[in-house]
Amino acid sequence: MVYIIIGxxxxxxxxxxxxxxxxxxxxxxxxxALAEIELLKxxxxxxxxxxxxxxxxxxxxxxxxxxxxxxxKEVKLQQREMQLNQRQGELQRKSNEVEALRETHEQQxxxxxxxxxxxxxxxxxxxxxxxxxxxxxxxxxxEKLVEALKDEAKTNAMSYINDIMEEAKMTANKEAKRxxxxxxxxxxxxxAIENSVTVFHIExxxxxxxxxxxEGRNIRALEAATGVEIIVDDTPxxxxxxxxxxxxxxxxxxxxxxxxxxxxxxxxxIEEIVNKVRxxxxxxxxxxxxxxxxxxxxxxxxxxxxxxxxxMKYRSSYGQNxxxxxxxxxxxxxxxxxxxxxxxxxxxxxxxxxxxGKVPDDEPELPHAILxxxxxxxxxxxxxxxxxxxxxxxxxxxxxxxxxxxxxxDAISGARPGARREIVEAYIKRLKDLENLAAQYxxxxxxxxxxxxxELRVIVGAxxxxxxxxxxxxxxxxxxxxxxxxxxxxxxxxxxxxxRAVSYAK
Numbered sequence: 001m002v003y004i005i006i007g008x009x010x011x012x013x014x015x016x017x018x019x020x021x022x023x024x025x026x027x028x029x030x031x032x033a034l035a036e037i038e039l040l041k042x043x044x045x046x047x048x049x050x051x052x053x054x055x056x057x058x059x060x061x062x063x064x065x066x067x068x069x070x071x072x073k074e075v076k077l078q079q080r081e082m083q084l085n086q087r088q089g090e091l092q093r094k095s096n097e098v099e100a101l102r103e104t105h106e107q108q109x110x111x112x113x114x115x116x117x118x119x120x121x122x123x124x125x126x127x128x129x130x131x132x133x134x135x136x137x138x139x140x141x142x143e144k145l146v147e148a149l150k151d152e153a154k155t156n157a158m159s160y161i162n163d164i165m166e167e168a169k170m171t172a173n174k175e176a177k178r179x180x181x182x183x184x185x186x187x188x189x190x191x192a193i194e195n196s197v198t199v200f201h202i203e204x205x206x207x208x209x210x211x212x213x214x215e216g217r218n219i220r221a222l223e224a225a226t227g228v229e230i231i232v233d234d235t236p237x238x239x240x241x242x243x244x245x246x247x248x249x250x251x252x253x254x255x256x257x258x259x260x261x262x263x264x265x266x267x268x269x270i271e272e273i274v275n276k277v278r279x280x281x282x283x284x285x286x287x288x289x290x291x292x293x294x295x296x297x298x299x300x301x302x303x304x305x306x307x308x309x310x311x312m313k314y315r316s317s318y319g320q321n322x323x324x325x326x327x328x329x330x331x332x333x334x335x336x337x338x339x340x341x342x343x344x345x346x347x348x349x350x351x352x353x354x355x356x357g358k359v360p361d362d363e364p365e366l367p368h369a370i371l372x373x374x375x376x377x378x379x380x381x382x383x384x385x386x387x388x389x390x391x392x393x394x395x396x397x398x399x400x401x402x403x404x405x406x407x408x409x410d411a412i413s414g415a416r417p418g419a420r421r422e423i424v425e426a427y428i429k430r431l432k433d434l435e436n437l438a439a440q441y442x443x444x445x446x447x448x449x450x451x452x453x454x455e456l457r458v459i460v461g462a463x464x465x466x467x468x469x470x471x472x473x474x475x476x477x478x479x480x481x482x483x484x485x486x487x488x489x490x491x492x493x494x495x496x497x498x499x500r501a502v503s504y505a506k
Contacts (some may be wrong), residue, residue, distance in 0.1 A: 390404040
């Protein structure tokens with residue numbers, strides 16, 4: 001069919017070409033024209049044949065490609081069919097297995113139902129026999145069993161509670177010591193010992209005469225303005241300021257410093273400088289109170305309480321600076337409250353304010369703990385803080401857990417070795433006794449008590465004691481200290497044995 005269509009197209013094209021040729025060669029003879037037409041026809045036929053052959057070859061190539069693709073698809077279809085057959089076989093096999101399992105499951109269910117019915121029948125028979133033997137119904141038996149279990153549980157619980165109480169009594173003292181020791185070891189502050197006199201240094205003794213003034217009027221004016229006794233004696237380049245009140249001594253010291261620096265010393269100038277310094281001290285007291293509360297993270301204090309906290313810097317208790325003591329108590333209270341699971345901020349607040357009764361503006365005839373409690377109540381502190389302040393010396397009854405913490409931490413801060421002047425001698429004696437106790441053992445060369453008596457270092461001769469004996473010596477010293485001495489916390493005994501070889505080059 002394709003070949004016939006191509007032939008028709010070639011004849012049409014050839015006829016058109018013939019027509020054009022005849023019109024173009026009208027001058028030629030008819031025979032020449034016919035000959036030329038024949039040649040053109042042959043050329044056209046040859047060209048058409050060539051095109052036909054080319055189209056035929058192209059068509060055959062396309063047919064071959066299409067046949068190849070069809071064959072490839074047939075191969076893939078055959079493979080797919082094989083896979084489907086395999087899957088169908090697997091599905092059939094699995095279906096058979098599932099059917100077999102279902103039949104087995106049904107058989108097992110049937111057996112279970114049968115066993116269940118038999119078990120229920122046996123249970124009923126057993127219950128009937130038990131009821132006939134005991135004369136009790138099932139409900140009555142359950143009630144008796146529950147009552148018996150309750151009694152047994154109560155007995156066991158009481159026994160367990162008693163055991164816990166006994167263990168708590170045995171371990172409470174030990175646990176309390178652990179908490180206190182951990183608190184002491186974690187908190188340490190510098191201890192400042194204040195005296196009742198202040199030494200004012202001057203560059204030369206000529207200034208003493210100017211401070212005394214004509215007929216002593218300058219020194220009298222200074223003593224009247226400050227309330228401080230000024231002692232001018234033969235001590236070179238020094239003037240002694242004596243007063244029980246550290247604030248007065250500080251005002252006198254700063255006033256003298258400004259007067260000596262300025263050079264103008266007369267009664268009017270003295271009064272002016274003293275008044276100016278007194279105002280500066282008041283401002284400094286407030287600033288110290290603010291810095292203290294900021295450092296400790298205590299917020300919301302009444303301004304008057306902040307001023308009292310600042311005044312603590314210029315007060316002392318048994319020679320111990322009151323502000324340092326209160327800061328230390330505050331930190332100890334926060335640490336101990338954290339150890340016990342209480343609120344550390346509240347404990348720190350109560351610890352800082354526990355001694356504000358020692359720095360009132362007036363001096364009522366009341367214990368400082370009671371006075372401090374009333375001041376805290378006046379300035380709207382919380383009841384638990386007020387109770388802790390008033391109860392830290394047992395003047396009032398303790399109502400919260402914060403109160404005993406403040407009391408204990410106040411005792412820790414005051415009883416720490418070196419904190420207060422009245423126990424320094426006992427502290428030094430304990431350190432000497434510690435060194436002398438270790439020095440009694442044979443082979444000991446030197447002993448040193450360090451870290452405020454918490455560690456004892458014992459140096460032994462290498463030619464007198466070997467390594468094994470050093471371990472035994474350390475144990476013996478620790479045992480003897482534990483049996484014969486009283487000390488806070490624990491004492492670490494370190495025995496040092498070393499060998500030295502010395503030679504001289506000559």
